[in-house]
Amino acid sequence: MSKIKDGLIFLGVALVVCGIAAVFGVVAAQDWVQRAVSNSISNAVLGRPVDWELNFQYAGTAFEQDLLRLHNLLFGVDLAICSLVAVLLLYSVWRFRRSRNTVPSQRTHNTPLEILWTVVPVAILAYIAVPSFALVYRYNVIPSSGMTLKVTGHQWYWEYQYPTEGNLDIISMILPEAKLKSQQGQQALRLFAVDNYAVLPVGTVIHIEVTGADVIHSFMVPSLGLQKYAMPGRINEIWTKIDREGDYYGQCSQLCGQNHAFMPIGIRAVSKKDFAAWVESQKQQKVSLLSAPPQEGRRSPN
Incomplete structure (x- = not known):
């Protein structure tokens, strides 16, 4: 018994x-909280953390x-x-x-x-x-890629270069709070929104080269599974293939100075057609800047 x-x-x-x-x-x-938010908001804000989420961010x-x-x-x-x-x-x-076993067992080994x-x-x-x-x-192990993106960490902003797309050069800095819109959706992007996004095409294997210009930074976008140290004098390599259009956000995850918390990463994934149009517009803008005469108080790009 x-x-x-x-x-x-x-x-x-x-x-x-x-x-x-x-x-x-x-x-x-x-994570029902994150699933509910992901189903109720647009693609433009899927790649960011949401309030009260318990698990990882939406996988892109x-x-x-x-x-x-x-x-x-x-x-x-x-x-x-x-x-x-x-x-x-x-x-x-x-x-x-103790009340049931007043005399403890003396057994010490059980092979x-x-x-x-x-x-x-x-x-x-x-x-x-x-x-x-x-x-x-x-x-x-990086597979055969369709394009290359070079990422350079600076104190305290990111530089994106497109060597396979005519050497485009994009400087991305945090968007000040004064420029954020009053809508709640935009307010939620405080410390994440940037003035210029790294635009990338979906469905394309992208070879990413990561380096630092001054100190050690860390290029990290959780929703895309990206994390690589940006070290001066060294190029580290990663790759990605984004499945869904939208905006994906990250931050530098390596302490790099007093403004470490103010150098977010903004990646905008678009269709291949929209990406080609964006590249062309950036080239036209670059040509117009180079051909414009210098203005007073402003040095020529040359």
Whole structure:
């Protein structure tokens, strides 16, 4: 009778702990707040954080979606391990309490158990390593690209160069609060909105070269799965392929000076047709600036 009671207690503890872990996992993995916001707003503001979100930002690339899947896998493994430890701990506290076991057991070794708790963690790590190494490989091996974007971090703004598009040069700085519109949607972009966006085409493999002009910066766009250090005298490489049109935002994630918090990253993903039109307009603007006569108080671009 005592063994049946012990078994029922153990089963009850296991069900309670696993139920709590399952509810916690579902709530954390399925961010209803972010899903509701993503469904109710336009594409133009999908690639930014939203109030009260619990999970990652909306994924704008297949690579970021794979990162989310890996995160959920690791999160599930973590919950399973924590649940097992919690069940064993709670049951052991009840089953082997002093009032029931006045004389503690003197057993110190259990060879099968020691082998088990050595082999199982190794198997779990091997199971985790396969998708992890696959993502590391995908992130660092750049496929054949359709265009190149060179990103240079300055104190405290970003410079975007398009060597494959006629050497266009775009300077992107934070948009001051005084220039933000009064609409709530624009107010939410405080510290994210920029004056000039890095315009990129969707459905195109983009080779991104990242470097720094003065100190170490970090080019990070969470919704696109991009993060690379911008180091002076060195060019680091990453790549992306954006799936959906819209505006995606990031920030420098490396302390780079007093205005570190005021150098956001703004990327505008457009169709290939709109991108070609944008490139042409930038070239025309560059030609007009170069051909315009110098004005008083302004030096010539040459």
